[in-house]
Amino acid sequence: MTTRDPRATALARLAALVADETRATCLLALLDRRAWTAGELARHAGVAASTLSEHLGRLVAGGLLTEERQGRHRYVRLADARVAQLVEDLAAQVAPDRAARPRNLRESSAGSALARGRTCYDHLAGRLGIAVTDALTDRGLLVQETGFALTDAGLAWFEAAGIGLDRRGRRPLARACLDWTERRPHLAGVAGAALCRHALEAGWCVRIGSERAVKVTAAGERAMSDLLGVAPAALR
Amino acid sequence: MTTRDPRATALARLAALVADETRATCLLALLDRRAWTAGELARHAGVAASTLSEHLGRLVAGGLLTEERQGRHRYVRLADARVAQLVEDLAAQVAPDRAARPRNLRESSAGSALARGRTCYDHLAGRLGIAVTDALTDRGLLVQETGFALTDAGLAWFEAAGIGLDRRGRRPLARACLDWTERRPHLAGVAGAALCRHALEAGWCVRIGSERAVKVTAAGERAMSDLLGVAPAALR
DNA sequence: CGGACACTTCGGCGACGGCCGAAGGGTCCG
């Protein structure tokens, strides 16, 4: 008899948190980086409030979610970018084939705003995210061929654009996140988050609806054309 | 009632494959990239052969493992580098704190060969993997500060060393893999695999025991010192 | 203060999954 690898125990325990469809539904929903109330998630997942309460208890205890109680509401959100990355990675592993397939009219029109531009936890995704990532690459600010990293010119570009990059933490400056509508990597990590935050703060994009869909404004088209050479058509 | 996100179903199904301690034990063992027989895994995990047979059935059906039948043996291995990366990522997520802590004498001496150098699926890991990755970085062949990518000089270095890089597949050329003894990223991806293969073929390293531990040879010390400026002391 | 609301706890139910040993089939070897 071999002694059990403690890593196996921990690995199984972590996976078990995701291995339930209701909890997986919650984790995917929480990728929008908003804080959801328990009731919202229960309605979203289609289960009773009591059921969802237990799920949240597990997810919080397992460190995947953090909670804030405000009055009679319990708000939860993904614990950190690391957890978001984990969920994204798992989702990308699992979804690699079903994308880019045209569905029926209602779904495709409902999904088109999301496909055009959205946030993926804290960075830009969808065609918008791809367009920005490609533009950075075309201009020599980002390399994708030999890995995934900002170049020196890329660092200078962020500096010149007034987008600060916090390089102290352990989080990687640039990281590839696989887009599940476009099936291609887009910029995540510190730089992806900073760019997304700047785009929203500077009015380049605005959120539409209560979803994580975002729309590029006229000012945003100008800014991205000027700073990155992104053709406005690539954003539509 | 909301219609269930099909991604949630697939996500939960994938996670469920890892969410069992016996299966997790198998997946971690298979990270050595060897093909194990069902019986070996059963003994390793400490369960009956019949039990393990069912686990293998699930893992194969789920696409995490591939099998080859030879005579009365059933050999299984991880399906591809993508699955290996998934397991590594999950394991890294779960183990980030317990490393670098000195344990009792028997464990630390038994583990020291593994900590010194080993393979992690198809690339070098342990202190050896870190030393090589750091040396590449110090010489400007690899950037880690702004992401993780080979530089042009790095591509030339591989070329000059006669280590071919297959750039056709979708697999990234360079990718960071978090080391669970060193808690630092080391080189994985196509370049990491090519380097590891070359090191073994050229006799820079030899496998020791039946484990995934590797030892640097005298010739390997010379080669790494000449080509990368790795001080031999860093490998011990 | 009372009622509406959000969430949690509890009991109970049903399903699923992991485990084993026994039995069976395929393969190798003497």
Next chain:
DNA sequence: CGGACCCTTCGGCCGTCGCCGAAGTGTCCG
């Protein structure tokens, strides 16, 4: 050909987990 070996299938057991509704706690608001 016979026996050893490796694996798989099957039946049965048991524990865990997801689910619900009912009841309880705490909060907000009129």
